[in-house]
Amino acid sequence: MFDQLIPVLPSTAEAPEGRLRIGGVDCGELAAAYGTPLIAYDQAHIEAAARAWLDAFADHPAGATVVYASKAFAAVGMLRLLGELGLGADVSSLGELEAARRAGIDPARIVLHGNNKSRTELAAAVDLRVGLVVVDAASELDLLEELCAAEGAVQPILVRINPDIVVETHQYINTAHAGSKFGVPAVEAATLLERAAASPWLEPRGVHVHLGSQLLDTAPWGRVLGWLAGWALELRERTGIEVHTLDVGGGLGIAYTEDQAPPTPADVARVVRDTLDREWVARGLRLPHLVVEPGRSIVGQAAVTLYRVGVVKDAGDIRYVAVDGGMSDNPRPTLYGAEYRALLAERCHEPASGPWWIAGVHCESGDVLVEDAPLPTPVRGELLAIAATGAYAASMASTYNLVPRCAAVLVGDGTHRPLLRGERLEELFARDVDGG
Ligand SMILES: Cc1ncc(COP(=O)(O)O)c(C=O)c1O
Structure with a gap:
């Protein structure tokens, strides 16, 4: 899985023991530090x-x-x-x-x-x-x-x-x-x-x-x-x-x-x-x-977005894995039918169990980030990474469904620093005249 996706991953991406690392930092560590979804730039x-x-x-x-x-x-x-x-x-x-x-x-x-x-x-x-x-x-x-x-x-x-x-x-x-x-x-x-x-x-x-x-x-x-x-x-x-x-x-x-x-x-x-x-x-x-x-x-292929897996379910012929983001942090699939590649960030070398549709959390049937992604059977709570999300994703982000916008982090030489911190729920109400 991982080797096949090298052409779409950031240049420092590696997967020792099946765990995705970028800029020398384990993606699990990044997710723990900043929450998910998270856009990690190399x-x-x-x-x-x-x-x-x-x-x-x-x-x-x-x-x-x-x-x-x-x-x-x-x-x-x-x-x-x-x-x-x-x-x-x-x-x-x-x-x-x-x-x-x-x-x-x-x-x-x-x-x-x-x-x-x-x-x-x-x-x-x-x-x-x-x-x-x-x-x-x-x-x-x-x-x-x-x-x-x-x-x-x-x-x-x-x-x-x-x-x-x-x-x-x-x-x-x-x-x-x-x-x-x-x-x-x-x-x-x-x-x-x-x-x-x-x-x-x-x-x-x-x-x-x-x-x-x-x-x-x-x-x-x-x-x-x-x-x-x-x-x-x-x-x-x-x-x-x-x-x-x-x-x-x-x-x-x-x-x-x-x-x-x-x-x-x-x-x-x-x-x-x-x-x-x-x-x-x-x-x-x-x-x-x-x-x-x-x-x-410059920035497109430099980033992956990390999501936490939630609901995993079958719907007719389609097997869905739902993640904790979607068209609000990356509207390109919904807007242009853009294609992406995905992998399970802590099981990069496991063989796929079949094609999975990666669904977002939003109230739109079109909120599907990837169709037919070959993945091992995803498990609630694990990390899923979508590659090449560095351009026109965060910059086109919305707060649809009042979902706060996610953080973005710059990773290099084994260290990381935030570029954008995650939006707080409170901030969503800052301009809502009756929301305070
Ligand atoms: C005027 C102009 N310059 C540069 C760009 C950047 O294009 P890209 O991100 O594809 O390199 C755009 C993108 O739409 C543009 O409209």
Whole structure:
């Protein structure tokens, strides 16, 4: 069981005597210290993944900035760890901006996104002097200009361009097709850059494109950058504006199942560089400074979620094992039909007794974390681990059914420290006007 799941587990995962260990710490010890559910992050895995991104783009002649897409998991401790390694942050809300600020991320390395940024968010970003605001609509450009004028600040911007490309991933995380709510069409992107160039308060640096998430193939980056070359040439010819900065978004996938083999950051860098050399430089365009925004590929596979087994029962042909969390700590299976792999954390080497459906505690039939997980017959009270839950699980958590949100812990070199503590029942009532 364990050996088969190595491709989806954090890099330091091991199972001496059948007990799952991460970062040199027994998962039973973690569960005892923090309760369950618990999201346990492997620090070594995160650091290696972050370095792989930095290294992949380190020799880009025009320079490159790697910003962590904080939406994947925005705990301040995680942002601080990544900031200390040299990453910036991609933020897309006031909360994520504040997390980056609290983590001490250099504002020059913060990129603000969002398809509908509020006045408050834009004002906070300008006030902090973030490195880039990625403009998503004409009205936003006006609002940003007004705020910059009031603040006396010149804001570097990118425009998010919609390349009208459909990539192979779930429709909810496909973001670059014509009907997407993100970005503006190519013609409008050029218009917005022209308008920015005419403003004393805005500095048009270039464009941003994000293809989608959980991409398991590098070809889409080649396709979109090739297409963008034609657009950049036309822009320069018509307006004289050059693309100084090209933000190629995030989106690199991870292995959720053992048959998935995602490309590496170096593979992405190679396709990006080859395409820029072939389609941009060879056609007389300058090599742009690059921004990359990995999220999932840094934290996704770095974590497992530990649950306590509760009810074990048969329902018709299905054998259920219910755990003490579910769609509130990981909505991805319910939201996208996302697949995960699981194992019993204290019996990693025992053979499976058959396929089990791992059900959550919530009042939805769709609250099933894994269908058909091969497990030994689970026993009430033991620990069950679901792999590769580090991205878009805690950050999408809810308190559905008034279930408090779970803790997250960073584990490394035999020690552990909490990133998020478990929510207390009392805190659920803090904003309930009659709940005190
Ligand atoms: C603009 C932007 N950048 C980066 C990311 C990060 O993507 P991923 O976590 O797949 O790397 C996203 C995710 O949706 C995004 O929308």
